[in-house]
Amino acid sequence: MATYSNGATRRADPFMGNRPPYNIAQLITMPDISGRDAPGKTGAAAKPGLVSALYVELTAYNSSNATTALAMWNSSGQSGVYSSSFTLPNSQTPYQVGAALTRSVFANTSYWVGFAIESTKQITYSVDTAFGASIKMDTTAAGGNFTDNGVVRVGGVTLSNGSLVFEVAYDTLPIAPGTPTASSTGTSATITWTAPSDNGGKAVTSYRIQRSTDNINFSTIVASTGTTGLTYTNTGLTPGTKYYYRVAAINAVAVAAGSDYSGPYSASVEITPAFPASAGNAPSLLTVTVTNPEPNPVQFTDAGTGIRFTKIDVSYGSEFLYNEVEGTTQDPAATLQLASAPGSKQLYGVRSYSITNLLNSTDQGAFEVATDLLTYYYEPTLRVDSITVDLSNLSIEQRLQVLDLEIDDYISVSFTPNKIGDPKITAGLITGISHRITITSHEIEFRLRNERNMFILDSETKGILNQNIIGP
Numbered sequence: 001m002a003t004y005s006n007g008a009t010r011r012a013d014p015f016m017g018n019r020p021p022y023n024i025a026q027l028i029t030m031p032d033i034s035g036r037d038a039p040g041k042t043g044a045a046a047k048p049g050l051v052s053a054l055y056v057e058l059t060a061y062n063s064s065n066a067t068t069a070l071a072m073w074n075s076s077g078q079s080g081v082y083s084s085s086f087t088l089p090n091s092q093t094p095y096q097v098g099a100a101l102t103r104s105v106f107a108n109t110s111y112w113v114g115f116a117i118e119s120t121k122q123i124t125y126s127v128d129t130a131f132g133a134s135i136k137m138d139t140t141a142a143g144g145n146f147t148d149n150g151v152v153r154v155g156g157v158t159l160s161n162g163s164l165v166f167e168v169a170y171d172t173l174p175i176a177p178g179t180p181t182a183s184s185t186g187t188s189a190t191i192t193w194t195a196p197s198d199n200g201g202k203a204v205t206s207y208r209i210q211r212s213t214d215n216i217n218f219s220t221i222v223a224s225t226g227t228t229g230l231t232y233t234n235t236g237l238t239p240g241t242k243y244y245y246r247v248a249a250i251n252a253v254a255v256a257a258g259s260d261y262s263g264p265y266s267a268s269v270e271i272t273p274a275f276p277a278s279a280g281n282a283p284s285l286l287t288v289t290v291t292n293p294e295p296n297p298v299q300f301t302d303a304g305t306g307i308r309f310t311k312i313d314v315s316y317g318s319e320f321l322y323n324e325v326e327g328t329t330q331d332p333a334a335t336l337q338l339a340s341a342p343g344s345k346q347l348y349g350v351r352s353y354s355i356t357n358l359l360n361s362t363d364q365g366a367f368e369v370a371t372d373l374l375t376y377y378y379e380p381t382l383r384v385d386s387i388t389v390d391l392s393n394l395s396i397e398q399r400l401q402v403l404d405l406e407i408d409d410y411i412s413v414s415f416t417p418n419k420i421g422d423p424k425i426t427a428g429l430i431t432g433i434s435h436r437i438t439i440t441s442h443e444i445e446f447r448l449r450n451e452r453n454m455f456i457l458d459s460e461t462k463g464i465l466n467q468n469i470i471g472p
Contacts, residue, residue, distance in 0.1 A: 001052065001171050001201035004031050008128035008163040023080075023138040024125070025073065025114025025146055026164050033107040036173045036200065038261050039248060047107035048257035049170040050202065051081075055098040056115055057165040058125035060088040066121030070099040072168075073112040077138060077146045082116060094126045096165070104256040105170065112136075112146055113166055131163035171201030174249040174263040182245060182271035187371075188235040189271045191245045195230065196263065202251040204228060208262045213342065215244040215268055223259075224250060239275040239371065240341045240378065244268040275375040297427070298401050300387055301414040304423075307398050310443070311388035312415055322353040322377040327370035329358045337367035341378035353377070383450045384413045384428050391442040402444060405430060411446065426450055 006028065030049065037046040051072060060066035066088045073080040083099030105111060114135075117123060127135065136146035178194030195204060207225045209232055210218040225232060237243060246269075248262040255261075299306035323344035327337045345351075353373070360366050391399050405411065409430050416423045428448030436443040 001169055002033075002049075003167055003169050004028075005165075005167040006131060006133070006163055008126075008131055008165045023071070023114060023116050023146070024135065024164075025071070025077075025112040025138070026133050026135045026166075027075065027110055027146070028113050028133075028166075028168075029110050030105050030107050030168075030170075033172050036175050036264055038173060038254070038257070038263070039265055040260065044106045044108045048253055048261060049105045049107065049172050050253040050256050051101065051103040051105055051168055051170045052201075053098055053100050053169040054083065054113060055096050055167040055169070056113075056125065057094040057096050058088065058115065058123055059091040059094045059097075061092060061122045061124040064090050064121075066090075066123060068123070069116045070097075070101060071114060071116055072101065072103050072105075073146075075110040075112070077112055088121075088123065092124065094124050094165075096167075098167075102256075104253075106257075113168065114164065126165040127162035128165060129162040133163040135162060135164060171251075171253050173253050173261075174199040174202075174204055174251050176264045176266045177207070177247045177249055179267040180245055180247055180269040182269045184237070184271050184273040187237045187239060187273060188233055189237055189243060189245070189273060190231060190233045191247070191269060191271075192231045193247045193266060195228075196249050199249070199251055200253055200263070202253055204249045204251050205255070206250040207232075208248045208250060209234075210246050210248075210265065212244045212268070213241060215270070218244075218246065218265075237273045238340055238342065239273045239375070240343060242270060242272045242343070244270050275371075297410045297412045298405060299412045299414065300389070301423075302416060304414070306412075306414060307389060307394060307402065309387040309413075309415075310390045310393070311386075311445075312413070313385040313387075314415075314417075315383050315385055316380040317383055318348065318351075318380045320377055321348060321380050322351045322374070323348065324350055324352040325370040325374045325377070326352065326354040327358055327366040327373075328356050329360050329363065329366050334366065335363050337363055337370050339367065339370035339374040341374055344378045348380070381450065382424055382426060384415075384426055384448050386445055386447045387413060388443050388445045391444065392440065405433070405446070407431065407433060411448070413448075 033047040033049055038048060054070040054072065056070055058068070067085050068088055069082045069085045071080050071082040081101050081103040083101040086099060088097065138146050174196040175198045177196050180191045180193040182189055182191045184190070206227065208220060209222040209225070211221045211234065212218040221234065222232065234245070246265040246267065248265045250262045254263065300309045301307070302309065302312070323341040325339045328334050355369070355373070358366050358369055360369060389402055391402065394402065407430050411428055411430060412425065413428055414423045414425045428450050430446050431449050432447035434445045436445070
């Protein structure tokens, strides 16, 4: 909680109001509130406060049962907010009396502060003539007309200058929460943050969450969490897309200022949901005969474990590049499900593929099929066209492995482009073999056809064999 006064102090000889009617007030300007501007607001509107109490020095002068209420009005003297009425003490010396009232205010904005006279009893209040403020009174029954002077008298002399001895207690917006952390699982991301270290004087009651894909243009995905919990899970995300999240706190000050108010946002956190891993093979009652039943194909590499090759020819192809995959089931009421890779679309343009009449029973199943396909096809195909091996550089065991290879055999090739980053591993079907023999070397070239995405039996996405289950 913060307080504001203009520094006015009580005088030894108090000033007296001669049975003033209605309202007594002076115009004040609320101080600046820095370091916690409301997002999306400018000027005074960005700096809200919430008054909780008002204090003024006054008393009943040799009178009993004199009642009053402290109050604040807008700069036009309208929209007054009053405290509950209370009885002033009988005293010749004013002293500070306070009363609770709740009013939304803004920094650097003017308001009238004062008190209402609810009886004809004489009231004494402190005035500091060191200040040039003018105390005004409103003599209209309807209120809102602080234009009349002459409410300050000392020894029968009317004064026009002087300040009430007042103090305004108010609260502010909270500061930003701690920078969030994030984790992802499939198409969802969970963010966690810490509460603001300064709540502005009012307890945080909720949080607002925004999301962006460029860390510049943010949109609100949760206007109010409705809880003081410090975690949130965002679902329905696109794998491979980078997301940024930030959080702002909401307290009673923000609620009073308006539904679009909150404290400042935290720093953002970045998260990229990964593409789901392909489902592994499960036991099946179906027996499949393949051309190369060897479970561990011969492995060729440019480093590490495997047979070292001396030359490799690679190329990238986009004939199987798709960064938007649409899927629908056979259900006439089905909704088109779209899986998209925005990063790929920015680099290579939109390449769409559509698959219809899926046997999946739900739209979610169709979406998972589309996402599974997108996993394989959202980047250009890396093809190993051929590798060359020099038998003279190999061990006897490795030579026998190489010489035993035939056309239509599968091999595994691992290489690191430019020796930078992680190795690329691809499978290739041998389509041609040639030998070049010299006095000092025996080179064998294997020409390859790459196999990119092989069908997986018993997949949670594609279906379970022999169990009458076709996808989700």
